[in-house]
Amino acid sequence: AQSVTQLGSHVSVSEGALVLLRCNYSSSVPPYLFWYVQYPNQGLQLLLKYTSAATLVKGINGFEAEFKKSETSFHLTKPSAHMSDAAEYFCAAFTSGTYKYIFGTGTRLKVLA
Amino acid sequence: GAVVSQHPSWVICKSGTSVKIECRSLDFQATTMFWYRQFPKQSLMLMATSNEGSKATYEQGVEKDKFLINHASLTLSTLTVTSAHPEDSSFYICSASSSGGTLGEQFFGPGTRLTVL
Numbered sequence: 001a002q003s004v005t006q007l008g009s010h011v012s013v014s015e016g017a018l019v020l021l022r023c024n025y026s027s028s029v030p031p032y033l034f035w036y037v038q039y040p041n042q043g044l045q046l047l048l049k050y051t052s053a054a055t056l057v058k059g060i061n062g063f064e065a066e067f068k069k070s071e072t073s074f075h076l077t078k079p080s081a082h083m084s085d086a087a088e089y090f091c092a093a094f095t096s097g098t099y100k101y102i103f104g105t106g107t108r109l110k111v112l113a
Numbered sequence: 114g115a116v117v118s119q120h121p122s123w124v125i126c127k128s129g130t131s132v133k134i135e136c137r138s139l140d141f142q143a144t145t146m147f148w149y150r151q152f153p154k155q156s157l158m159l160m161a162t163s164n165e166g167s168k169a170t171y172e173q174g175v176e177k178d179k180f181l182i183n184h185a186s187l188t189l190s191t192l193t194v195t196s197a198h199p200e201d202s203s204f205y206i207c208s209a210s211s212s213g214g215t216l217g218e219q220f221f222g223p224g225t226r227l228t229v230l
Contacts, residue, residue: 036221043119043206043223044157090156101147101208101219103156
């Protein structure tokens with residue numbers, strides 16, 4: 001069965017430091033992949049998506065992610081963390097076979113002053 | 114573009130009552146809508162998928178008689194929690210997808226916080 005794994009339920013970084021949130025998927029067919037951010041009591045906001053075009057995807061708010069088929073990974077990065085980046089981040093995979101999103105368990109990012 | 118709204122944003126009800134949550138696509142036609150449930154500090158769990166004019170498809174373990182879903186038009190889907198109990202308290206999020214958009218992309222509503230007393 002298809003699954004999405006996010007390593008690290010909590011990640012803390014200092015303001016200005018590199019942000020790295022990990023996501024691995026398991027699928028025999030490379031899926032479409034998404035990163036979403038969720039602030040408290042709000043819905044999900046799309047950060048970026050991979051849909052089989054360029055493997056390095058740039059998103060909003062300075063985030064980017066690289067699709068690596070050999071590693072079945074789609075890690076999210078940002079060169080310099082801001083306090084406003086503190087939120088919950090979800091990785092999701094979609095395949096046309098199931099027509100469903102499979103979400104990872106989420107990573108809570110904390111940014112330290 | 115691609116805005117999805119939910120109403121209400123939060124609701125408190127007494128145990129045993131029914132609650133209806135609306136999900137609307139404001140600027141596109143949503144051929145498929147999805148309903149998710151999210152417990153505190155947990156991920157989203159898909160409850161059901163609904164296509165306009167068809168019966169919803171429920172995920173395993175989701176009671177279809179408990180969570181009634183109607184997708185009567187291309188811009189509106191409703192989730193009714195019948196005879197709500199405290200264990201139904203959760204954050205409910207809908208999403209919508211258009212067959213004319215990027216394949217697979219879903220647009221999420223802001224969520225509805227349900228508290229059952």
